[in-house]
Amino acid sequence: MLSERQLFILQVLIDDYIQHVEPVGSRTISKREDVHFSSATIRNELADLEDMGYLEKTHTSSGRVPSEKGYRFYVDHLLSPTILSTADIFNIQDLFNEKLAETERIFEQSAKILSELTNYTSIILGPEALETTLKHIQLIPLGGQQAVAIFVTSTGHVENRHVSLPGGIAPEEIETLVNILNEKLTGVPLAELHQKIRDELNLVFRKHINNHQQASLFIDDIFKWSNRDKIFFGGKTKMLYQPEFRDVEKVRILLDALEEKTVIEQLLSANNEGITVTIGQENQVEAVRNCSLIKASYSFHGKHIGTISLIGPTRMEYKRVIGLLDTISKEFTNLFNARY
Amino acid sequence: MLSERQLFILQVLIDDYIQHVEPVGSRTISKREDVHFSSATIRNELADLEDMGYLEKTHTSSGRVPSEKGYRFYVDHLLSPTILSTADIFNIQDLFNEKLAETERIFEQSAKILSELTNYTSIILGPEALETTLKHIQLIPLGGQQAVAIFVTSTGHVENRHVSLPGGIAPEEIETLVNILNEKLTGVPLAELHQKIRDELNLVFRKHINNHQQASLFIDDIFKWSNRDKIFFGGKTKMLYQPEFRDVEKVRILLDALEEKTVIEQLLSANNEGITVTIGQENQVEAVRNCSLIKASYSFHGKHIGTISLIGPTRMEYKRVIGLLDTISKEFTNLFNARY
């Protein structure tokens, strides 16, 4: 168990390190106004904290640096998220007050602002389709065999696919087809679309469409859309400002990883409620093992539909960042629930 | 005027430098099989070439490095684009043979492949709307006052905007409105849309819509879409592999610049036919003054509609890159003209 004084010293040290990015020595701590014991005492305590694994030295005679266990403890026990500064609050409110009609724009802007407020890279996972339902399907011929199929979801998301019209079906039939689709599929949750098509539509087709096998194939083709959720980045180059990324090699590994959709999905996938902090080695993904990732979930009708996150060096301004993410994720939840 | 031998030496030197990224000395050149004069002779020639501004030294006793003027000359006079390797050709053909229905996918893939083949960052400017015409407008209500307006162009591009339905107009009228829009605007080039709306539609509205002022405002709102063309990147982090970007500071400046849409537009804007090479300081944009930019134009019905480009260090594999861009841009042109 840590003594009151050890807690204090640990906190002071981590705060200092987060700010100055330099190993913190006993003298530095003893110089603080609110510290009333000598550097020798602190040295003893530091040695103990190191033995317990909360601190590390970069070399035998250097000051101490927080270990990942140290950060973990700090985040779990020592952290009282700072109240957002009025400047921050202004910024956020501006964002959500602005009449940003397109959902996409909101995400883009949020990502941008988030990264600008924090100087870390922000990643926002757009709303998952799970909860949303299909609102409308439209097929617009482009001339020739080409056409565009357009899908609108209940959250106003528009998805479109180019398709080739099948040969064996008359144009009027295609119209009938689309009408049937609209009639039968409007209101169906996206997640159940495939099921629904397979179970119900084939029957209907058999009745109304001559070449119903061709039609089925065509439908399958149209709906072969990946349910991919969109990813929004903000400040992808922010890491380049962090001293821990002064080495190009490291930057490359990280940036390359972030280009990979799969990596992002792995990082931001299934999130429990609230805020999750993942520190360094705790990360699943190799490439971000020297980073910390902070995720916040936002929801629709009480169900998690997306994630807002920040990624930065393990030495992160946890205090500020956590408050910020919390606020924004709640705004997102409000926004979605109010709008749709 | 450069002598035959000087031309030869310049070419050899630049080729060597592009490959090895190290100042080239007289000895290195004299060691080549096809060189039959001594290093002393070469030294003399190099000194002359330096006087003329085609070469530079990094310090008094270093080998020579091409100057930007040197590259310029090299590109303009010494370059015979290499015939693409069969591997390259395969890759490209694969790309265009694949049944990539969505235009967007083609761009994405092209950008990716281009950067992978070259190890430079590729930037593709999607087709400008100028030549394309409007194909279809659709307004899909989302419930409440919200709706999605969808525009499909003749190239199959889909644009969508969220809008708030105006209060003072009946739902049936909105339907009429959209019908009118479709009737009057289908086939109109995007560039002329605004004009057309202002000139013709107001009259029609006055006839058919009660609250035609409200309607006009609404229409204005809908069409207040920026004619922005999409930008596709490939291998944004490729520069990090180039030795000239071993310095994080430089990387940051460049990557930050590339995040700016305005910068990209400035870089890739209005392009004459064929291939343009912009070397270092010739660049308009400060941040890319130590890069070279190679642009190729692709066109639709004979008019330039977009740009394919690569950005890399001034020491670029011009030979290969130029051939590659040429081929791909032509494929693009073919694709567009064949498809629409």
Place this chain on the structure above:
DNA sequence: GTTAGCACTCCAAAAGAGTGAGTGCTAAAT
């Protein structure tokens, strides 16, 4: 339990020495 004092450690930056690739110039060779 706390602290002053001191020996010890190690990094980082500075200073110095040696090496090698490269140049420019001159004088001889072609």
Place this chain on the structure above:
DNA sequence: ATTTAGCACTCACTCTTTTGGAGTGCTAAC
């Protein structure tokens, strides 16, 4: 009139050595 061999000179790099300073751990005194 070119071309080339030879030589002195330059400068970046690398490797060592030196020095200074910040920091630690331990011990003995408070």
